[in-house]
Amino acid sequence: MxxxxxxxxxxxxxxxxxxxxxxxxxxxxxxxxxxxxxxxxxxxxxxxxxxxxxxxxxxxxxxxxxxxxxxxxxxxxxxxxxxxxxxxxxxxxxxxxxxxxxxxxxxxxxxxxxxxxSSAFSEDVADCAVGLLIDVLRRISAADRFVRGQMWPVKKEYPLGFKLGGKRVGIVGLGSIGSEIAKRLSAFNCSIAYNSRKKKPSVPFPFYANVSDLAANSDVLILCCALTEETTHIINKDVMIALGKQGLIINVGRGSLIDEKVLVQCLVRGEIGGAGLDVFENEPNVPKELLGLDNVVLSPHCAVMxxxxxxxxxxxxxxxxxxxxxxxxxxxxxxxx
Structure with missing residues (x-):
């Protein structure tokens, strides 16, 4: 039949x-x-x-x-x-x-x-974003290099990391990926706010129409918005200064969302606290200044992989x-x- x-x-x-x-x-x-x-x-x-x-x-x-x-x-x-x-x-x-x-x-x-x-990738990209954030905060990749380089017997103590719970996290782009990130970080008791093209009536988190204002009220910025003419270099010098010396940037969107040259300068000068980057402006080329920074975690555009x-x-x-x-x-x- x-x-x-x-x-x-x-x-x-x-x-x-x-x-x-x-x-x-x-x-x-x-x-x-x-x-x-x-x-x-x-x-x-x-x-x-x-x-x-x-x-x-x-x-x-x-x-x-x-x-x-x-x-x-x-x-x-x-x-x-x-x-x-x-x-x-x-x-x-x-x-x-x-x-x-x-x-x-x-x-x-x-x-x-x-x-x-994005709906097929959202959960895995969100996992990667949270992983990068935890890695930067707790210095996991740097600690791995510390142990593999046999520095533990020499230096004895390793620098303190930072707690994720309770951090103020600003999400730039609250689409399917951003929403999954918010769901995960809410479980860590993080305080979530967001920037998007427009306010989403059904979303309970505070909305900031201006990314600089979001940065000024966040400990962490996570970028997962689309790259357009309007969002190119949306993370500029003013935003980074507003984020502050302890602030972190996580990028699982596109490299050109950030003014990469300014990001490198701010990281080298200690004007922001660190970064977790899965994407870059000129892939696969990564600014050499980032390679020696222990407060930066680098990933080869593999959040969806x-x-x-x-x-x-x-x-x-x-x-x-x-x-x-x-x-x-x-x-x-x-x-x-």
């Missing part, structure tokens, strides 16, 4: 799978664990110009009118010029939380829907594509605001 088909399967037979373009830089591929391609192939006909024998432009031109959706891998750019090559495109599925690599105004003008992956987050990303990607081709609501559509 045949099993009942889903609504999606009823739309498409194996001979007419919907076409999806894989938009990636030559050096980027979809994650291999879980095997994205293997899990997508039963549902979609994937076109990857970088795997084709013919030139990229020729391949894209030949298939342009059949492409209604694309998956953009990681930070692969989606420019207005690129969108002009795809006249029938209706959906861009982002595989990252950030969208600074996608020309959103151009998408809006064309009526192209955009989804991102867990098997669980990639499994969630796969499920979200498939669900968004199926919803689009079945004319149903998208699961993680990006607001047009």
């Amino acid at each position: 045949a099993t009942k088909q889903t609504d999606y399967q009823q739309h498409f037979s194996s001979q007419e799978l919907p076409v999806v373009l894989v938009n990636r830089l030559p050096s980027f591929r979809l994650p291999s664990k879980p095997p994205f391609i293997d899990n997508l192939l039963p549902h979609f006909h994937l076109l990857d110009p970088h795997d084709a024998p013919e030139p990229y432009d020729s391949f894209l031109s030949r298939h342009a009118h059949s492409i209604r959706a694309l998956i953009t891998v990681g930070p692969t750019p989606v420019t207005a010029e690129f969108l002009n090559l795809l006249p029938c495109l209706g959906l861009i599925v982002g595989t990252s939380a950030g969208l600074d690599h996608i020309d959103l105004p151009a998408c809006r003008s064309r009526g192209i829907a955009v989804t991102n992956a 867990t098997p669980e987050s990639f499994e969630a990303l796969l499920q979200l990607t498939v669900a968004n594509l199926k919803a689009f081709f079945s004319n149903k609501p998208l699961l993680s559509v990006v607001s047009n605001e």
Whole structure:
């Protein structure tokens, strides 16, 4: 007895799978664990110009009118010029939380829907943010270097760390990731406040429209907002001075949210207390001045890098594509605001 088909399967037979373009830089591929391609192939006909024998432009031109959706891998750019090559495109599925690599105004003008992956990554990124904060406060990475460098028998005592409980934490960007961070830090009895594009009526935490005011009333700033023209270098000299000499900055958003040169100066001069950084302005290049600072914890843009987050990303990607081709609501559509 045949099993009942889903609504999606009823739309498409194996001979007419919907076409999806894989938009990636030559050096980027979809994650291999879980095997994205293997899990997508039963549902979609994937076109990857970088795997084709013919030139990229020729391949894209030949298939342009059949492409209604694309998956953009990681930070692969989606420019207005690129969108002009795809006249029938209706959906861009982002595989990252950030969208600074996608020309959103151009998408809006064309009526192209955009989804991102922040809901798939939010829990793991929040875990990483809290981990970086605890590491900086308790000097865990520096203590590891102290022991491995056989300094314990020589110096005997190790500097005191600081307690997390009760800290005033300002979250810049209270979306899905910021909300998960707030949930975790509330369990540590931290006092939470936030800055966002606008006040969220359902949120119980104090709202600061100005990041400098948030910094002045916080012991820690955690950055997890989107990178836009408005948020580039939102953490500037004034914000860092407002945060103060004991203040900490944790960044799991994008490197350019911070004026990195000013951050380095403030850390070297002791004008802020420390930082936990998963992202940088010119990745993979990290300012050399940061490498010798024990009050700074560095991570190679890996906050989302867990098997669980990639499994969630796969499920979200498939669900968004199926919803689009079945004319149903998208699961993680990006607001047009």
